[in-house]
Amino acid sequence: MSAFLSFRVQASPGGASGLVMPTEGGSVEVLFPRCAGLDVHRDTVAAAVRVQSGSGSAKVEVRTFATTGGSLAMLADWLAENKVTLVGMESTGYWKPVYYLLEDRFECWLLNAAHVRNVPGRKTDVADAVRLSDLVTHGLVRGSFVPPKPFRDLRNLTRARRTAVEERTRDVQRLEKLMQDAGVKLTSVASRLLGASGRAILNELIAGETSPEFLADLARGRLRNKIPELVEALVGRFRSGHHGFLAAQLLERIDLCDAQITDLDHRIEVMLAPFRETVDRIQAIPGIRWVTAAVLVAEVGIDMRRFPSAGHLASWAGICPGNYTSGGKIRSG
Known part of the structure; x- marks a missing residue:
């Protein structure tokens, strides 16, 4: 890893604070000489642009932007001015608006938070952004799979459907407990x-x-x-005055969930129309019905070339057994 020699404060557009950090080249091979690391939060994003020179030294400039639409456009322009080719950001809860705005102009990597943990006691927004840029420039991290644009709306619908089904199930369980209470x-x-x-x-x-x-x-x-x-x-x-009142409320919520699920099913069918052949082929798999096929298409798309092998796809989906061996003993995976 590179060691930071010094830094100086630099003004940035829109009143954003800036930092310039010349660095020495490290021994790790540089794969991406012009990259950026973004530490994204709800209201701000710290961006570190790292430019590696041919002599092995690197210059890192850090600026902080707001996450409003106008400020993110300024961020994109600043990255373009520095001829950034690759942008890496941690998969926090606020990455989507930043990723979606930048993906048309830059190659973007969404990084697994577990792979980019910092040294304890050295966590600041600026330090996180610089560290991400350092990891990206040396290829020490890999971008996570992000579904292509046509499938994101479909994924939102299938996930909303799952939430409605889960809410309905919980209310049915509450109704059952109420009946038992009575x-x-x-x-x-x-x-x-x-x-x-x-x-x-x-x-x-x-x-x-x-x-x-x-x-x-x-x-x-x-x-x-x-x-x-x-x-x-x-x-x-x-007792109708007590149990009946509670049961009526639960039934009303269950009926609302049923209506939402029906509406979502219709909308999902419309969005699946261009992929009907693929959905029919998926349903040919034993045990796979329409809902599961829709979720599969929404979550992974239809271009399997994004995954090097079937094992990579299974690993991304979280259905591979773990490998946990310690002291010569194989523990639960």
Whole structure:
């Protein structure tokens, strides 16, 4: 790694603070002589431009910009003025607007935060930006996969759908706990709390009906063969003024999630139309249905050349077993 000899403060456009750091060349091979490292935060981004000379020395200039649209445009212009060819930034929670603005003008690398940890006790925004530029210029880090533009909107939709499904599942679990609190053991007999029979029984309970016989007679389909068991399971302490009020709120939220999921499914289908052939081929894999196929296309795209091998794709997806050996013992991976 290069050692910093000195630094001096330098004014920068838009009132941004600047820093210039001449450095000595290190022994590590320089792969990218003109690069930049960005330390991105919610309101500011520290940018370190590193220019490696032929003699082995390097000059690092650091400036801090706001993350507003105008300031990021100034950042892009400044990087272009320095003829930067490669930009590396850590994958914090605020990288997307910076990455998306710069990717059309520069090659951008999104760096895994676990791979660019700093020495404890030496963490500042400026130091982080300089360190990132040093790692990038010597090729000591690799950029993470970022889906191409056409698939990002699709990924937003599939992830929103997953969030809606998870919220619905949590509310169904809360409703089940509420029924248990009221002593109503409906799910001990019916396989689904919100099936056609369960929903009809819940609606009557919320309306104030308390007769187990009347409620059990609402069963439909094969559940009617279990009416005696239903009568016994529906003898509880359900109070419409309390349990009914809470159950009605939960059902309203579940219905809202159902409507959101339906709307998202329609939107996802529209965005998948150009990739219908690929989606159909993915669904030919045993166990893969439409939703999973849509998620796969949204997360990795359709150009597998971005991954050197199937193993790299599996590793990126997080489905490879770990390798944890210590003291000659193979531990859980």
